[in-house]
Amino acid sequence: MPAFLTDLNPGWLLILAGLAAMFIKIRSVRQAITIITPVVAILLLATTQHGVDHLTYNALGIELSFYRVDSLNFIFGLAFLIASLLNAIYALHTDNRLQDGMALAYAGAAVSATFAGDLMTLFIFWEITAISSVFLILQAGTRAAYFASMRYLGVQILSGVLLLDGIAYVWHYTGSLSLEAFTSLDQPGALIIFIAFGIKAAFPFLHNWLQDSYPKSSVVGAVILSAFTTKLAVYAFARFFPGFNELIWIGAVMTIFPVFFAVIENDLRRVLAYSLNNQVGFMICAIGVGVAGVGNPLALNGAAAHAFVHIIYKALLFMSIGAVLYRTGTAKASELGGLYRSMPWTAVFCIIGGLSISAFPFFSGFIAKSLTMSAVAAEGAANPAMIVVWLMLLFASAGVLEHSGIKIPYFAFFGHDSGKRVKEAPFNMLLAMGMAAFLCIAVGLPALVPGLGYQWLYGLLPYPIEAAAYQPFTLDHILTQMQLLILAVFAFILLKRLMLYPAEKPGVILDTDWLYRKVGYGAFRWVDTVWSKIGPATAAIATRLASRAYDNMVATFSPRGMLSRNVFSGGMTLWTAVILGLVLLVSYLTS
Structure with missing residues (x-):
């Protein structure tokens, strides 16, 4: 492959293709571009040399590095490109130039930010993700979507402004904009950057933009949005703040609080939005536990693996509920049920997504989440406080089964029969869901063939994992997870039988x-x-x-005023002479 192509940031390719797609009126040509571009980008990434600055530029004394690939950002960039391909296939039934173009540009900005080799380049593409993604909300075409998009844009721009402010502090005090420019929260600018990342990661009390905007976006838009913004923030934390204890407790709280909201929420896309908070919490907690290059890197590997599989199975769940919304016109649990009769394939794919996010053995979530749980448990031997964190993550694991593994498939496709008899989802939607479901299963299987199954994903992780040092498919791991999942299923059935499970009914759930x-x-x-x-x-x-x-x-001051009167002017002249004489006398006596 020519050198100029291997040196090209694949995110730039997506951005350029997205901008071109907005002006191409021929639908088949435009959609071919949206599919071919991510495939070419994946090939470019696969052939790029790691640890080298491929695109550099010096502007006003600032050294900019536009493309640097290493073991950490490679797995995030690959996941983003796979998601872009799945999104393009899922959107083939639509004919929307702006949506197609902005979807590619949004994905490209996230990829470009991930491969940025300096803070200023990161900021530039950080802001492009905010501007391009807002169009995906607006494409819903509703009044609610318009106001939600404006609130979303305001929050995302605030994150960018804070990031730029923090970068200015770092530049002033260190004279450098490299990715290694700061190593401590006590350093000027680091705390501001931390908050900027926290907004995009939807930290507690900063999270409402997510539940406000994603459920109001278009059917395709919600799928696209679920993949990039929060995971870009996860990458940023893994890059700049690994091992920061504050992240352990922030992440643990993030896994807990969405459970209560998701269980009582009626809008299934809002349930998925809360579930997204929950899953990102696992990643943030793992980043807080992990220390790059020191000791056991299991936790940081867990964060990276979790981000990769989460991008796939969360997209699958949003795809399935999006297909339901596309066919029925609603995503309200109170208005759905019995759709397995008319949308059986969508129901199967939704169940696979639910099993994956719930970390059932032999699905992708299991081999990723077990890394984090094992790392936290190992820390508990030396730090008793980590036992509390481990119990919080255990509770959150049961909670995610309740609201994403059981509630969404049950109330959408089973439960009470809503009487809706609709067509199955369009073929392109089924194809995208089938590809995502295949990845959810293939990545979660034991390595029956060397290099395949979970070992393929483990081979992409930032820090090598020796097979002798860690195995996800141990009797202890499987029994612990199955006991948790079976008890969660039993609790759901018991609460439903006793009519104690929160009823699905229209309403507004108040949040912070x-x-x-x-x-x-x-x-x-x-x-x-x-x-x-x-x-x-x-x-x-x-x-x-x-x-x-x-x-x-x-x-007082006008030509006819008090200060212009002759007598007063004469008096002022006399007093001026007296004061001047006193000044001269004092000067003479002190000389």
């Missing part, structure tokens, strides 16, 4: 965004109302005071 969307807005309206009553009177008083002050100034 209530504080600024209701209380904050109410305070603004109160201030506006009060000002409308006292404002005119206050303005009249201020006008009279200003007018009086002006008149006094005119009376």
